[in-house]
Amino acid sequence: MIVCSQLSAGFRFNTGVPSENEHHPHWLRVLAIGRRPKFTLIRIAVLVVTCFVTFKFILLPIRVEGISMLPTYHEHQFNAVNRLAYVRHEPRRGDIVSVRLAGTSIMFMKRIVGLPGETVSIHGGRVYINGQPLAEPYVKLTCHWEHEPIRCGPTQYYVVGDNRSMPFGLHTQGRAERDHIVGKLLL
């Protein structure tokens, strides 16, 4: 006990007297690289790798542009596409998915209404699946669209936006190939 207290006293004496700046780095340096730069570097590396893996392979950040998904999604909203959503199961009716074009820089954001093998038609603005009307509580803006029955192939899903108030010709909708469906919207 005595030895310990002596050492402690000596330590206080040796470190306290010369200069406080030698052992207490400037606050700007602490702010920039932390008290332990090595650990800060490791933390930065872990953060960068985590972000890269997350945003490259799991979540794809997107910004909504256009009005075809009103009122569910508004223009300029931010969201993310979960790329792992369909790893364990196939896309389901009612899912809002992103459909890629040549790549993922620009994608269509649509709702799945028709599944592979089903026949989709639109009469008086209402979607029919194999001749049966589809309940769509998410559609608030109605229309009088008409579309001939169209059959989805074994790898095709019929997708359409929630905003049915816009002219049919201006609304991008139709059959999307399964390999073009990137994932499901997160929020």
Added chain:
Amino acid sequence: MKPVFRILLLVIIGTLFAWLWTIFFPSPEKVIQRKISSLAANATLKFGDSNLTRVGKANALVSLFAPDAQIIIVVSGRNGHTISGRDEIREAALAGFTSQPTLNVEFLDVTVRLGADKQTADVSCTAKVNAGDRKDYGVQEMRFQFKKVDGSWLIIRAETVQTLS
């Protein structure tokens, strides 16, 4: 330290050489990507572009196509339209250039697949077109076919792809 320094110097020189090699002898994929960029640049019109500039851009655009090139445009819900040969392409380009005050064309997600014979290539990309001073833009999936003609890569076929059929 000397061997380490020598290895480091060799690595730097090797990297520099490889970089210079790609500059002077670019791969066919790189050449084709530059052609696509050039296509976008020549199809883009600024507000102040004079008629002479527009004609020049139309001619530059046409020079990227082979003499017997075809452009097939199929937009959902409308009948397809085919433009054949350089003369028709020039006419269509000039008509488009004179009707729009500004035009901004970008090709995104460009993927080049070189054919087995190394003389042809397929390119898929997404065209993003903004006409006039409108904020909204149109997007269209596109496919191009390139062929090496007299040592130069030229477009022999350009067609729209219907992402949603």
